[in-house]
Amino acid sequence: MNRIITIGREFGSGGREFGRRLSEELGIAYYDQEIISEISKRTSLSEQYIQAIVEHQPSFSFPIHIGRSFYPATSPVFDQTMTVYQEQARIIKEMAAKSDCVIVGRCADFILKEYHPFRFFIYADMESKIKRCREKGPEEENLTEKELKQKISGIDKKRAKYYEIYTGHPWGDKLNFDLCVNTTRTSIKDIVPVIAKLFA
Amino acid sequence: MNRIITIGREFGSGGREFGRRLSEELGIAYYDQEIISEISKRTSLSEQYIQAIVEHQPSFSFPIHIGRSFYPATSPVFDQTMTVYQEQARIIKEMAAKSDCVIVGRCADFILKEYHPFRFFIYADMESKIKRCREKGPEEENLTEKELKQKISGIDKKRAKYYEIYTGHPWGDKLNFDLCVNTTRTSIKDIVPVIAKLFA
Numbered sequence: 001m002n003r004i005i006t007i008g009r010e011f012g013s014g015g016r017e018f019g020r021r022l023s024e025e026l027g028i029a030y031y032d033q034e035i036i037s038e039i040s041k042r043t044s045l046s047e048q049y050i051q052a053i054v055e056h057q058p059s060f061s062f063p064i065h066i067g068r069s070f071y072p073a074t075s076p077v078f079d080q081t082m083t084v085y086q087e088q089a090r091i092i093k094e095m096a097a098k099s100d101c102v103i104v105g106r107c108a109d110f111i112l113k114e115y116h117p118f119r120f121f122i123y124a125d126m127e128s129k130i131k132r133c134r135e136k137g138p139e140e141e142n143l144t145e146k147e148l149k150q151k152i153s154g155i156d157k158k159r160a161k162y163y164e165i166y167t168g169h170p171w172g173d174k175l176n177f178d179l180c181v182n183t184t185r186t187s188i189k190d191i192v193p194v195i196a197k198l199f200a
Numbered sequence: 201m202n203r204i205i206t207i208g209r210e211f212g213s214g215g216r217e218f219g220r221r222l223s224e225e226l227g228i229a230y231y232d233q234e235i236i237s238e239i240s241k242r243t244s245l246s247e248q249y250i251q252a253i254v255e256h257q258p259s260f261s262f263p264i265h266i267g268r269s270f271y272p273a274t275s276p277v278f279d280q281t282m283t284v285y286q287e288q289a290r291i292i293k294e295m296a297a298k299s300d301c302v303i304v305g306r307c308a309d310f311i312l313k314e315y316h317p318f319r320f321f322i323y324a325d326m327e328s329k330i331k332r333c334r335e336k337g338p339e340e341e342n343l344t345e346k347e348l349k350q351k352i353s354g355i356d357k358k359r360a361k362y363y364e365i366y367t368g369h370p371w372g373d374k375l376n377f378d379l380c381v382n383t384t385r386t387s388i389k390d391i392v393p394v395i396a397k398l399f400a
Binding site for chain 2: 001116121123125172174175177178179180181182184185186190191194195197198
């Protein structure tokens with residue numbers, strides 16, 4: 001199986017843990033936050049600003065994939081956003097060209113489609129995602145159940161919007177993935193060493 | 201992992217092959233058409249008639265799972281349909297109680313929910329399903345591309361209706377499954393021996 005591996009994930013489902021463990025099991029590169037750092041180096045924009053752009057996508061209201069002919073009048077913020085997106089796509093392609101790797105999020109499944117990556121989607125039910133967030137994230141400690149649920153849904157809504165704008169496909173649609181793993185009942189620690197054998 | 205294993209599947213995606221190979225790999229029972237035969241024995245209805253009922257669900261226009269209080273005036277056909285459904289659920293539970301097994305279709309994931317089965321969903325894109333149907337089914341030989349596509353969609357529409365009436369959940373929703381396997385690019389023959397190790 002192709003060892004260019006992409007991981008889409010719902011917030012709180014353990015997608016990063018899945019990706020990290022899988023890369024360790026296979027002894028291949030793992031890219032997540034590293035992509036933001038690399039964009040920052042290349043564009044001289046701060047990591048924080050880039051993070052905000054890729055999470056909030058200011059000024060996009062049309063499908064990027066349709067192409068340049070639909071561009072509205074540009075603005076400085078819009079230009080920066082485009083720069084970040086283009087740089088991100090370039091970096092992801094460079095990373096995949098360099099060596100086998102696991103890339104989490106960032107529409108890598110779409111950006112790397114010529115590589116025919118093996119595409120995972122990691123998801124879970126809300127109760128399980130709330131539990132995982134409580135365990136992992138100290139900043140979630142003071143949120144009520146309702147607030148945390150809103151936070152999780154909100155982040156996924158942004159991811160969905162980002163993915164859909166960027167790829168033209170609905171986010172989380174299982175047809176865009178080779179294997180969808182529900183971490184509600186299945187332990188990531190237990191499943192990854194088995195799944196890794198697909199790439200042996 | 202629990203070795204009571206259920207398999208939901210899109211028509212033409214290779215769900216039966218996946219289930220059969222998995223049961224062989226694990227050395228456990230495999231139930232598919234056997235369930236129809238057993239209902240036939242117990243009800244003295246013909247297998248063909250039972251097949252028609254579980255595929256076409258005559259006279260259901262309300263959710264079964266809501267319970268008896270909503271029943272309309274019954275008819276002989278309706279009574280037979282209910283008998284078949286109830287018998288099917290009973291048989292599936294008996295099978296799961298008897299030994300580890302793989303059960304394909306028939307809402308077994310829902311019927312066996314107290315057993316916390318491991319729930320697969322097998323799917324593929326339309327092109328791949330058409331190809332598989334052409335290879336497997338001699339009766340598809342004379343259908344045009346459009347007719348075969350309509351047949352595949354039609355069968356899945358019936359499955360979706362059956363599942364939704366019976367369980368109250370949308371059919372094929374990944375949240376109702378532990379692992380969703382897209383057989384478009386992934387060979388069933390290659391993936392099953394790896395996946396089987398989850399249950400070792």
